[in-house]
Amino acid sequence: QVHLVESGGGLVQPGGSLRLSCKASGSIFSINAMGWYRQAPGKQRELVADISGSVPNYATSVKGRFTISRDNAKNTVDLQMNSLKPEDTAVYYCNLDSGWRHYWGQGTQVTVSS
Numbered sequence: 001q002v003h004l005v006e007s008g009g010g011l012v013q014p015g016g017s018l019r020l021s022c023k024a025s026g027s028i029f030s031i032n033a034m035g036w037y038r039q040a041p042g043k044q045r046e047l048v049a050d051i052s053g054s055v056p057n058y059a060t061s062v063k064g065r066f067t068i069s070r071d072n073a074k075n076t077v078d079l080q081m082n083s084l085k086p087e088d089t090a091v092y093y094c095n096l097d098s099g100w101r102h103y104w105g106q107g108t109q110v111t112v113s114s
Contacts, residue, residue: 002103009108022094024075034077038090
């Protein structure tokens with residue numbers, strides 16, 4: 001099995017920054033992509049950003065503000081979040097796409113508020 005652990009969430013004021021990190025461990029035989037999803041109260045989980053190989057893609061709502069990065073050797077993926085807005089408030093989940101199935105972390109809370 002694959003285990004994902006997120007870190008870096010917290011409370012930040014609008015306009016501030018946070019950096020989320022995710023470490024994958026376990027029986028990792030293949031990684032097609034790693035990424036970040038988020039889920040706000042009462043809403044469906046949505047893709048924030050992912051990276052396949054060296055190619056990143058972003059949700060329109062975060063493009064230009066967030067940056068995803070990946071270290072294949074360390075099996076980590078980070079999300080640098082700048083210019084945060086209240087609507088970014090959500091639980092953020094790390095995801096690993098093995099090609100056969102997806103694995104999920106437990107989530108880390110990000111709250112953007114004055």
